[in-house]
Amino acid sequence: STSGKPIRCRAAVARKAGEPLVIEEVIVAPPQTGEVRVKIICTSLCYSDVTFLNLKDPPACFPRILGHEAVGVIESVGEGVSEFVEGDMVIPTFMSECGECTDCKSKKSNLCSKFPFQISPWLHDGTSRFTDLKGETIHHFLFVSSFTEYTVLHVANVTKVDSAIPPNRACLLACGVSTGVGAAWKSANVEAGSTVAIFGLGSIGLAVAEGARLCGAAKIIGVDINPEKFETAKAFGVTDFVDSRSTGDKRVSQIIIEMTDGGADYCFECVGRAFLVEEAFASSRKGWGKTIVLGVDQPGSQLKFTSFDVLHLGKTISGSLFGGLKPKTDIQTLIKRYMDKELELDKFVTHEVGFEDINKAFDLLIGGKSLRCVIWM
Numbered sequence: 242s243t244s245g246k247p248i249r250c251r252a253a254v255a256r257k258a259g260e261p262l263v264i265e266e267v268i269v270a271p272p273q274t275g276e277v278r279v280k281i282i283c284t285s286l287c288y289s290d291v292t293f294l295n296l297k298d299p300p301a302c303f304p305r306i307l308g309h310e311a312v313g314v315i316e317s318v319g320e321g322v323s324e325f326v327e328g329d330m331v332i333p334t335f336m337s338e339c340g341e342c343t344d345c346k347s348k349k350s351n352l353c354s355k356f357p358f359q360i361s362p363w364l365h366d367g368t369s370r371f372t373d374l375k376g377e378t379i380h381h382f383l384f385v386s387s388f389t390e391y392t393v394l395h396v397a398n399v400t401k402v403d404s405a406i407p408p409n410r411a412c413l414l415a416c417g418v419s420t421g422v423g424a425a426w427k428s429a430n431v432e433a434g435s436t437v438a439i440f441g442l443g444s445i446g447l448a449v450a451e452g453a454r455l456c457g458a459a460k461i462i463g464v465d466i467n468p469e470k471f472e473t474a475k476a477f478g479v480t481d482f483v484d485s486r487s488t489g490d491k492r493v494s495q496i497i498i499e500m501t502d503g504g505a506d507y508c509f510e511c512v513g514r515a516f517l518v519e520e521a522f523a524s525s526r527k528g529w530g531k532t533i534v535l536g537v538d539q540p541g542s543q544l545k546f547t548s549f550d551v552l553h554l555g556k557t558i559s560g561s562l563f564g565g566l567k568p569k570t571d572i573q574t575l576i577k578r579y580m581d582k583e584l585e586l587d588k589f590v591t592h593e594v595g596f597e598d599i600n601k602a603f604d605l606l607i608g609g610k611s612l613r614c615v616i617w618m
């Protein structure tokens with residue numbers, strides 16, 4: 242058995258900003274107290290991996306093992322771990338759930354305060370389990386680092402899953418699809434018959450549509466600069482489309498207000514641009530309109546809205562990480578809904594490649610050719 246010993250295996254290492262990942266051998270230390278070592282089965286690529294590969298200034302950090310949408314099997318457990326045994330199928334998550342803090346105990350929050358969300362280059366204790374063959378430390382990413390045959394995770398970042406779900410579907414639930422579906426289901430709590438507007442029809446926007454469709458939304462308006470995305474979007478429940486590049490002298494919000502007789506009940510920003518958040522907020526209905534921010538903008542980006550809107554028009558705006566989902570309970574619910582053929586995960590997987598072709602997955606996503614590309618280890 243490999244338990245208790247360092248493992249030498251292949252990893253795709255981000256060595257320099259903007260450059261292709263380098264597949265090389267690395268050493269993965271055994272799990273420490275409260276940790277597990279996981280053999281990755283497959284991982285998919287999320288746009289955040291691209292964002293952090295391209296980043297030149299902090300929180301950029303190299304060399305680093307990126308990847309955070311994966312599924313794997315427990316290879317060994319550290320001291321004090323009773324939640325998992327060797328052979329368990331698990332999904333690593335960038336959101337932690339200690340189960341004991343005020344946030345974990347509240348059903349209103351998924352922001353664990355014992356192991357807070359951070360873009361840290363380390364595990365929670367400020368150290369790394371990865372070294373290269375020259376002895377240099379390799380950094381972690383989002384407490385997951387899945388672009389490697391083996392990784393080490395804190396148990397607060399691991400959810401056990403039923404091995405009946407195919408791995409190339411399970412991995413999607415670790416980030417993008419759960420974030421979008423969760424935003425509609427948990428953060429917004431979209432009701433049957435309501436109207437929804439989604440800004441940005443990438444994987445996250447389409448996952449919001451899928452969530453809104455499951456919640457029984459009557460009208461789901463997709464907004465994008467690329468009208469070609471509408472055909473794909475129809476399969477995800479989008480019923481109407483606004484091409485934001487050809488609205489004449491009208492603002493997108495004016496068009497949505499006309500389409501919804503006063504504004505959409507729920508608006509979602511899935512791009513990460515402040516002006517689009519403002520447009521989404523302006524598109525939401527007075528009295529009860531709710532705007533949910535999912536997109537990640539540049540650090541320090543500011544939002545502007547009038548106090549009239551907030552006070553007199555009774556609108557609300559909020560954000561959520563991971564769609565407001567609690568990893569250890571809500572991923573199970575999403576798996577059940579996939580198994581019951583309600584949640585459609587298959588349509589998100591547009592490509593699959595072997596680990597040696599991981600850089601092709603990056604090219605496909607950056608080129609707008611893929612939704613989710615599964616990378617098999």
Ligand code: CXF
Pocket residue numbers: 287289290309335416537562
């Ligand atoms: C994101 C969440 C928001 C900050 C950057 C990372 N997580 C996954 O893609």
Ligand code: ZN
Pocket residue numbers: 287288289290309310416417
């Ligand atoms: Zn992600």
